[in-house]
Amino acid sequence: MLESHRPVHRRRPVAVELARAHEHTMAGDTPAEAPRPEIGDSWERLRRLGLDPERGRTAARLSLAEVEHRRRETHLAEVLPILRSTLLLPTTGTPLILAVADAEGHVLWQEGERKLRRIADGIGFDTGARWIEDEVGTNGIGMTLRTGRPMQVHSAEHYLRSHHAWTCVAAPVHDPRTGRLTGVVDLSGPARSMAPYLLQLAATAARLAEAELRARQLETLHLLRTVAAPLLARVDEPAMVVDDAGWTAATIGLPPVPRLRLPAEGWGSATVHWLPTLGECAVEPLAGGWLVRPLSGSADAVAEQTGNAGIRLDLSRPDRPELLVSGAAGSWSHTLSPRHAELLLLLAVHREGLSAAQLAEALFGDQARTVTVRAEVSRLRRYLGGLLDHRPYRITRSAQVSVTGPADPYDLLPTSSAPAVRELRAGLLDGTARLPAA
Structure with a gap:
């Protein structure tokens, strides 16, 4: 039997499609095949900032003394052995660089194949360099810092053309003591040889690092408990x-x-x-x-605080939404989960209040998910107490409420897919919406 000679239409390699999309976007045109939404958003934001895709900006760089200081302050040195043993596996056959950055994007460690590290030095990816999007364009470390979740940036998804030969995967590491982002784990290597499983591997290594930090915290608490026992007995x-x-x-x-x-x-x-x-x-x-x-008399102080409260929702840092409450009796702060940040943002914008069904629609696009909403509001009330009313859910009328948003509306809770948050984000971009001011 003779083989058919009909032409076979093959899909162009992903790297070629990305390169075409990058070329058209940087020229100000609409590409035939758009990149992933998070990549497209990053490109658009950087173009509006005026970042040159050919040169970028001169990245800020730490001195060796400052690198050593930050290594100690972040506690990431404690988890470096776990990261090495998990990520720098000699059996993978894939040339890789392991980099660990702090919460501001400074590379504190960079290890791996020597030849590959020399090539990385040529694009400024070395110890002490700051790899945030605003300086070196779309990259794994920068996107993870901005979105707070594991990210991969492959080949021409990088904003700078000099980075197109690379692929990087990165995952966030949080400090279990504070819940705040303390650093980023990154794996980088040649785009042609990076395996798809590496993103999950980096995310798993980050979770192992957090578990090790948590174990060390529990050990410290146990030692403190031992010291405190005789004191409390008296x-x-x-x-x-x-x-x-x-x-x-x-x-x-x-x-x-x-x-x-x-x-x-x-x-x-x-x-x-x-x-x-x-x-x-x-x-x-x-x-x-x-x-x-x-x-x-502390109960009186609590009542005074509730009646004269100022509530500020600080969303200026995409990776660390924070609630700050102040009053005559003092002030306190609380780092919010992404869901609680969404809830408080909606209640700050809608001071008249929202029912459970309205909140379910705003958060999930499904009015039937009221059980989930009530559970989340109940957890939030542990911190706000009398400052949070119900029927409808709202921040008490006597409180002064303000929201500090990010400099760029794209960064307003960037990981949120809640319909109401996306609508608010779009409104801030086109000038039809505003955040509550003090």
Whole structure:
């Protein structure tokens, strides 16, 4: 039987399609095949910032002394052995560079095949360099810092043409003590040889790193609990011992809470602070933590705080939404989960309040998901207490509410797919919407 000689239409390689899309976009044209939405958004944002795709900007660079200081401050040195053993596997057969950056994008470690590292040095990807999008264009570290989730940037998805021979995958690492982003794990290598499983491998390594940081935190809390036990045995009033991040090591005469929300300005040198649910407390330093004792009359202080509250939702950093509450009795802050940031943003914009069904529609595009909404609001009330009303859900009318948004509307909760958040983001871009100001 003779083979058919009909022409076979083959799809062009992905790298070729990406290169064409990049060329058309940088020329100001609409590409026939658009890149992924997150890549397209990044390109558009950088074009509006005026970043040259041929040269970029001169990246900020740390001194060796500053690199060493940040290595110690981030605690990432504690998890480097796990990252090496998980990611630099000699059996993969794929030439790779492992880079670990801090929460500001500075590369603190860069290890891997020597020849590949020399090539990377030629594009400025070395220890001390700052790899954020605004300086070196679309890249794995920069996108992970901006979106807060694992990201891959392949070949011509990079904004700078000099990076098109590379593919990088990156995943965020969070500090379990504060919940804040502490760094990024990145794997980079030649675009032609990168395997698709590496993104999942990087994400798994980041979770292992977080688990190691959590284990070390629990060990520290255990040591603090050992130190605190004889001290609490001599205290004849309610008291608790917490570590420097507010995590509880031991309590006496108080309901156990996993963590105290620390004052927005930190403990400082003052000996009396207002704390959520406890009111005014005497605070004394211990080795590795603090002794906290509620003072009499604290319930009155709590009521005063609720009646004269100022609530600020800080969304200026895409990776770290934060709630700040201030009043006559003091102030405190709380790092928000993505879902709670969405909820508070909607309640700040709609001061008249929203029903559970309306919130379900706004968050999920499905009015039937009221059970999920009620559960999330219940969790949020643990921090806001009397500042959050229900029927409808709203921030109490007596509170002053403001939202600090990012410099670029694209960065307003960039990982959120909630219909109402996407609509608000679009409104900020075209000038038809505004965020509540103080």
